[in-house]
Amino acid sequence: MRHSGPVPRDLHPFTASLRGLPPLLPGLLACAGAVAAALAVHALVPALPAMTVAVVLGLLAANLPGVSAWTSGPGRAGLGFAGKHLMRSGIVVLGLKVSVVDVLGLGWPALLLITGVVLVSFAGTYGIGRLFRLPPTVSLLIATGFAICGASAIGAMAAVRRIRQQDTVLPVALVTLCGTLAIGILPLLTGPLELGPQLFGAWVGASVHDVGQVVATAQTAGAAALAVAVIVKLTRVLLLAPMVAVAGLHHRLRDDSGGTMPPVVPLFVLGFVAMAALRSTGVLPAGVLEAAALLQDILLGMALFGLGSAVRVRELLRTGTRALLAALAAWLLIAALGLGAAVLMLPGH
Secondary structure, three states, X not given: OOOOOOOXXXXXXXXXXXXXXXXXXXXXXXXXXXXXXXXXXXXXXXXXXXXXXHHHHHHHHHHOOOHHHHHOOOOHHHHHHHHHHHHHHHHHHHHHXXXXXXXXXOOHHHHHHHHHHHHHHHHHHHHHHHHOOOOHHHHHXXXXXXXXXXHHHHHHHHHHOOOOHHHHHHHHHHHHHHHHHXXXXXXXXXXXXXXXXXXXXXXXXHHOOOHHHXXXXXXXXXXXXXXXXXXXXXXXHHOHHHHHHHHHHHHHHHOOOXXXXXXXXXXXXXXXXXXXXXXXXXXXXXXXXXXXXXXXXXXXXXXXXXXXXXXXXXXXXXXXXXXXXXXXXXXXXXXXXXXXXXXHHOOOO
């Protein structure tokens, strides 16, 4: 018996997804090309993290005459998809960088100290944002990105608090800007502050936002600085899941709208935890971890290009001056907190 009526869309989700794919392709192809260019620039100039280059390319695409019309028109669907969904996929793969065994190797005093720095950084940055009269959601996202792990943390917090993707654009731009400042400024302070390599590495790991920015900054002081910086930074990254869970629970307790609530911990954050647990078992060979690191760079790079392509510099200068000042103040606060934590962790270095 033939069915003459329309087929319900939800009976054929795969068909529906295929139907929605062609509009995504132009933006996704542009994201892929931008990531290839960003990785090439990073290979030529290791001091420039690929993720930072990807954001800059997105900003250029959004603001150069001719190209800007394409990013807000035919390319918008794929660029928006990358900014949301590929960001979440990249967060899952980020878990494969976190070894709980390595983190525990720092010792409980250091772990408690780093946790304290993250909490005080989060609270202080949120307070600075509100002091500069930024909206609560923007202050929350800036505090999350600065205190934990940059754009990845912003994406996770936005999901659990149901913050619109367009509201993540300014925090991502600010966390990228301040992390890039750290790459250029912190190495210049090693001499005046008389910091040894390990102490400098601990400072970088405790205060710089994105993992790639930490690597770019710490490697200027050698392998010893880089090793300490990465472990301290990944300790902060490990705090992403509990921070997001607490934010999700808080959102549930305060929301009385009666609508459907997001999960306390989004599925992709659970994926991040699962990947971190898998990495901690030590069963994954080095080749798999290297491939995962490349995949994470591709996914997050595409996402950051997509987010950067939504930033209109003219609007940012008009509406984001207070946000920029707040971000710079927060950056100084976290740098001071990170330096104090590094001195306490490694006395005599």
